[in-house]
Amino acid sequence: MKKEFKRNWQLYLMTVPAIVFLILFCYIPYGGLWMAFTDYNIIDGIFGSRFVGLNNIKFFFSSSTGLGMKSVRNTLIINSWGLVLGTIFPITIAICFNDIANKFYKKISQSVMFFPYFLSWVVVGAIIYAFFSTSTGIVNQWINSFGGDIVRWYAEPKYWKPIIIAADVWKWCGYNSIIYMAALANFDSTLYEAAEVDGANRFKQIIYITLPLLKPTVVILTLMAIGRIFFGDFGMIYGIVGNNSLLYEEVAVIDTYVYSSMRTLGFSYTTAIGLMQSVLGLILITISNHFAKKINEGEGLF
Amino acid sequence: MxxxxxxxxxxxxxxxxxxxxxxxxxxxxxxxxxxxxxxxxxxxxxxxxxxxxxxxxxxxxxxxxxxxxxxxxxxxxxxxxxxxxxxxxxxxxxxxxxxxxxxxxxxxxxxxxxxxxxxxxxxxxxxxxxxxxxxxxxxxxxxxxxxxxxxxxxxxxxxxxxxxxxxxxxxxxxxxxxxxxxxxxxxxxxxxxxxxxxxxxxxxxxxxxxxxxxxxxxxxxxxxxxxxxxxxxxxxxxFVADFIGEANFLEGVVKAQDVVEINGADVKCATGSMEKGATCSVVLRPEGAFLGDNGQVQGTVKYSCFMGAYQDYHIQVGNTQVKIQEYNPKNKKIYKVGDSVFLNFEENTLYAL
The missing domain is CATH 3.40.50.300 (P-loop containing nucleotide triphosphate hydrolases)
Incomplete structure (x- = not known):
């Protein structure tokens, strides 16, 4: 070890800035997690404030509005659907794009699918408003032209989980399909030719060759998404629903709830919730990694 | 089956x-x-x-x-x-x-x-x-x-x-x-x-x-x-001669049916239907000739190297260098660079293109 260090000290020296950065911005702030277990006030400081144990987290689940528990539920529902549909659609699109023979058309359709990635959630929110606005929205005009009764979308909470999930999948679809297309491009083309000789049609080639070969990529990406399943997309919820109090309860995720309660309940409380998200994510990802290794011939995330 | x-x-x-x-x-x-x-x-x-x-x-x-x-x-x-x-x-x-x-x-x-x-x-x-x-x-x-x-x-x-x-x-x-x-x-x-x-x-x-x-x-x-x-x-x-095995191409002139002049010497060589007086390339495989102090076509040794199974020679004949492999070199005279030698062709090995 000492010898190794002596021989390659220049290389080790190069890691110093990165290590300093990590210590400064990732490990030292860990000390601040202590706040989660205290009743923090700015005068006594992080370590001087009164220790309250897990009271902050208890309060989250027992708060009178029940919003804490609801936000956990909403986060899990929205993210789980996003995870499932956000895997199926990009793979389908990647496979379809991969089979487009005309290069020009392939590039154009790829760019069109990728485009939503560049939009901010605020813009997406505006687009959704253009669709669902009660008086001027496209959807209501459409319903009207068929003689149906218009829907007051922004006053009906039950529609908004599907709308948000759809927007989420739509925005990331093209971006995620790029990852799958890169994987597809690496597959040996003779595998398909051999299957063609054996008499497999395009559909069977997808079932028997493409999907099994994509499995490791899908598993890794899914594991990474599971690690973040307790983290709601704050920008997405605020960009689409904003401060609409009618819809708030239906779509509030942990992160938006933390944001709104930080102003009234303070730092300790929100730190506790952030810590809880990470710990739960860690537990989930460890469990799913264990199962992933079983179905993926020992290949997991770690 | x-x-x-x-x-x-x-x-x-x-x-x-x-x-x-x-x-x-x-x-x-x-x-x-x-x-x-x-x-x-x-x-x-x-x-x-x-x-x-x-x-x-x-x-x-x-x-x-x-x-x-x-x-x-x-x-x-x-x-x-x-x-x-x-x-x-x-x-x-x-x-x-x-x-x-x-x-x-x-x-x-x-x-x-x-x-x-x-x-x-x-x-x-x-x-x-x-x-x-x-x-x-x-x-x-x-x-x-x-x-x-x-x-x-x-x-x-x-x-x-x-x-x-x-x-x-x-x-x-x-x-x-x-x-x-x-x-x-x-x-x-x-x-x-x-x-x-x-x-x-x-x-x-x-x-x-x-x-x-x-x-x-x-x-x-x-x-x-x-x-x-x-x-x-x-x-x-x-192309075929060169791609299949190793080949030397000697410049020659058809003298008569199955006779070609190479570097001033007349040698037996399959000419097929080539006309008299036509110039041609004679295909010679490296194992198709042996060296001697006298013989058919004269040349000068430019390279000589012991390869175990054979002695590898490059012989200058006219304007071309010819590669010759003499197998079993232990029992044969070894020529050095600069030596003047004669090429002797084995029966039925030369082929004119």
Missing amino acids: AKEKKGVRLEHISKIYKDPKTGKDFYAVKDANIEIEPGSFVTLLGPSGCGKTTTLRMIAGFESPDEGEIYLGNEPINALTPNKRDTAMVFQSYALLPHYNIFDNVAYGLKLRKMDKETIKKKVIDILSLVGLEGMENRMTNQLSGGQQQRVALARALVIEPGVLLFDEPLSNLDAKLRVSMRTEIRRIQQEAGITAIYVTHDQSEAMAISDKVIIMNGGLVEQISTPQEAYYYPNNK
Whole structure:
């Protein structure tokens, strides 16, 4: 070890800035997690404030509005659907794009699918408003032209989980399909030719060759998404629903709830919730990694 | 496998590609006329880019010819998809499904043909014993060596009982020793199965070792179709002479039927139908001449090196340097650089182009 260090000290020296950065911005702030277990006030400081144990987290689940528990539920529902549909659609699109023979058309359709990635959630929110606005929205005009009764979308909470999930999948679809297309491009083309000789049609080639070969990529990406399943997309919820109090309860995720309660309940409380998200994510990802290794011939995330 | 052997016939086959850089069309294969007899082992041989793989892929059905017609037996097959052609292919990269074991890889084609389980099992076991993999059905493909994977690929192609078996450089991913034993193995299996085989390679010794006939291609053109011996002794042109084995080209003038003057000396040389007075290139193989203090054509030693089995010489004759290999050098006089020597030609070794 000492010898190794002596021989390659220049290389080790190069890691110093990165290590300093990590210590400064990732490990030292860990000390601040202590706040989660205290009743923090700015005068006594992080370590001087009164220790309250897990009271902050208890309060989250027992708060009178029940919003804490609801936000956990909403986060899990929205993210789980996003995870499932956000895997199926990009793979389908990647496979379809991969089979487009005309290069020009392939590039154009790829760019069109990728485009939503560049939009901010605020813009997406505006687009959704253009669709669902009660008086001027496209959807209501459409319903009207068929003689149906218009829907007051922004006053009906039950529609908004599907709308948000759809927007989420739509925005990331093209971006995620790029990852799958890169994987597809690496597959040996003779595998398909051999299957063609054996008499497999395009559909069977997808079932028997493409999907099994994509499995490791899908598993890794899914594991990474599971690690973040307790983290709601704050920008997405605020960009689409904003401060609409009618819809708030239906779509509030942990992160938006933390944001709104930080102003009234303070730092300790929100730190506790952030810590809880990470710990739960860690537990989930460890469990799913264990199962992933079983179905993926020992290949997991770690 | 009692199946009717099928021949393959290519009539005026051409394939045109677009050069991606210049955007110009060029012939990858031009006006190829090839007749392959049923049950024979034929090799498409040539340097990279000569059109051999394109030709094979057209026979397999992965490419369609722009001109001409391909026949399998007496049936024109241009319009048929690969699985309707009664051909099977062994790929360079083996093309095995990584998530299947050996049995499932071999059985895949049969399953798609909707055979019943018992038949499939029997056929797969039979084929695996033919290629020397009996008892290994349950291994995964990533637990196999390169040679074993190639055997699985061969079994997978054979099991669907094709009329014609196509090989696309199947041995080029194996190490040199395994290549030699696998090519003997492929030849044995082909003869046992009694199947027509078309084999693509750029390795001329591989082609010579296994083929009944070689088809030598260059720049999209078929240069010669013949037995390996004919290609070696009677090449159609300089390219074939140079590509098959090593060749020296001596400048000469035809003096009479089967007599050519080389560097002032008249020597016996097959001239075919060449006219008297015509200039020609005389093909001389390195082992086709021996050196002596006197003899037919004079030259000067430019290079002399002991190689174990033979002594390697470069001899300046007129304007050309000639490579000569004298085998068993222990019993022969060794010439040094600068020595003046005479070349003596073995009977029937010179061939004028």
